[in-house]
Amino acid sequence: MAEPILEIRDLRKTFGALKATDGVSLELRPGEIHALIGPNGAGKSTLIHQISGSLRPDSGSIRFLGQDMAGLDMAARARLGLGRSFQISSLAQEFSALRNVMLAVQARQGTSFRFLRPVMSDKSLTEPAMAMLERVGLAGRAHLPAAELSHGERRQLEIAIALALGSKAFLFDEPMAGMGPEGSKALTRFLDGLRHEAPILLVEHDMDAVFALADRISVLVYGRVIATGTVDQIRNDPEVRRAYLGEAA
Amino acid sequence: MSIALLLEQLLNGLQLGVMLFLMAAGLTLIFGVMGLINLAHGSLYMIGAFACAAVAAATGSFWIGLAASLVAAAAAGAIIEVTVIRRLYDRDHLDQVLATFALILIFSEGTRWLFGSFPLYLDIPPLLQGAVPLPGGGQYQLYRLAIIGVGVVVALGLYVLISRTRLGMRIRAGESDREMIAALGVDIRTLYTVVFALGAALAGLAGALVGALQSVQVGMGEPALILAFVVIVIGGIGSIKGALLGAILVGVVDTMGRFLLPKALALMIPAAQAGPIGAALASMLIYIVMALILAFRPSGLFATQS
């Protein structure tokens, strides 16, 4: 088996008496979509925050491409190739969709301390950014301010940004949330192809999408991973049925 | 340098700290509950001083003046809360800074209009004139001791108010969750006006008390305001306990620095240079302390917000 891209070992994080992350271990392997599911309050967001670097774990380790991520902030992790989308979309609201992606392109080039050349006439920024918008189907909306995009379009834009970063792994936090059925289907098809570019850790409530996409699923309940396996293994896991699917049914 | 002199300076530092606490408590309460940065807090301090001086001059009684200062500052606070401040709670800090900066201009020029450009003077009330002996043979002004006493009483009063009363419960609830408290049926607008007026009254009290130690003049509020900012930045914005400890720290460090630094330098370099250099360094001391504290704890010693 190939070396995992992202490897989480025995991660723990408590807030007062609440064990938000209680000994989580998880792997993201090359070429896979690994879905992370669990009821509300299971600690999915807390886990994502720790992986992306906005929250510091109490103990345990996160290794990305073989490198220990302890002590690296969000920006440093992003530079290493950890691309993410946010549960509540997080964009430069006044900037156009294009400029949001251009920011990622310049970040990837490491050229943010250039003070004079205008970005809008700089093809080394605009062309790759436009290409990414085309890939996610947003090219027609490129010049609209992010604030004026629809909910689903903002999700697409976040994914375009992660693509533009040339990420080595994607961390997508509920990308389908708030999308209509058509949008969800289109995004599902898109993510399906994306896994060959870089593996995806997918947090998602849309079970149709999860079952359609996931190579493996981990189920998080009360801060613990109660099961990890293929779609069929998870469907038939008695503990999962009791703790999670049973609840939903 | 005698023990008595050192003790006197220490008490002076404590007195300055108490005065700063009265200012900072209101500022930090208003920020904690309403999320508002109020530059005009120094103007409320000035209003308290002017009201006390004017009323004391008219009636011959410091005590009536003191009562007037509380009423005037609280009333001024309530009026600006209802007319201006209320519109700023949902604005960003920049708008709050600008609007309250505008209020300073209005209050300062308005006060000059009413009272002229010459300072007023306020006498220490007869009851508190005189001095008390200090251990080591010194004497200390009774009035300054009384200010320290007032600070202790106010600190205790605020503690009881916030932890033991219904109003305090609402204030605490307002700090953590505005919508929750509105849902509980508390009239949030009135609560905000009351909190603002309370903070204003404390600033007015500080101004009135200090008015008897220095001249009462336009512009007296801003140095106090800026020191109060240093205090709440050190203490952690929103924390009354932080304001108290920060105020005492700033008061004592500032006073002792001005007293000791020139003397300490005189041991190393000629006295003629040590005086001015020491004074210049001492004037920067509290800001250096602030920078050091922030370098290690960016949100102050007792930050309430995560």
Place this chain on the structure above:
Amino acid sequence: MTNAPIMTPETIVNVSLALLLLGLPLVAQTMGEPFYITLATRIAILALAAVGLNIALGLGGLVSFGHAAFFGLGGYAAGILATHAFDGVPLFAGIPGTASMPIIWLVAVLVCGMIALPIGAISLRTAGVYFIMITLAFAQMIYYFAVSWPAYGGEDGLSIYVRNEFPGVNTAQPLSYFLICYAVLMLALGLFWLLRGSRFGASLQAARQNATRLSAVGIAPFNIRLVAFAISAMVTGLAGALFADLNKFVSPSMLSWHMSGELIVLIILGGKGRLFGPVAGAMLYVLFEFALGGITERWQFFLGLILLGVVLFARGGLLGLLAGKARHG
């Protein structure tokens, strides 16, 4: 990219403002009214100081309430160097003073940059209201230092007896000095325009709009903001040096919190983050001061009322009124 017309309403307003500011002293010169030339010079210098602040505040969203520190430091750099040149006493270690404006400007800019870095590094660890208060506190620290340090006049300030020199220009003539200041202002506006459109400017504006987004693409907001804060301080410091030469005088009042407040006011009156916002704001401010000051001694009272009105009801400032909402590419 966008098919924007070459002359947007904002461009027309900007060009008009630039021509107006240039025209006023030229007319005053022909009418033999040097006072108005000084007034226009004051506008140009205050606008320059605010252009500096606009980099931090307008582009970066960093509400520095301590930019008077840099304005004053620039002023003192000019005053101190000129005094040493005038007295013929070396500054220290045999380094002489100078009356040459370009050298003075360079020193002012470097000093401000060097002091802005540590102040910024500490202040930028915090955000929001803490940042406002801390920048204010650091400026007060420098203010009190200037007041209590007796070598250069302390509280009384420092006079510059002869206006400093610029190669090939008779700086003693009011119009020549105005033109120098105007040229510097235009260069600074050019710098602001370039910065705003550059990769650095994109990062800086993104840091204002959404710092988490900037981190998520791998750009650390702290570094971007720190550099912006230093550049901002340097431009404001340059304005301070020019201001000292205009008044032939430097005093701690240039360092006061009131000055910091005024600089913010200039930006808001004109329009935050707009290229010509500081110019419009400085024009308005100086004209208010002049017009209201002619009517009543209590002009600051009315300035306060006007400012309150602008903050509460006219949030885009003058440029917002004249040229509509700000647009991003």
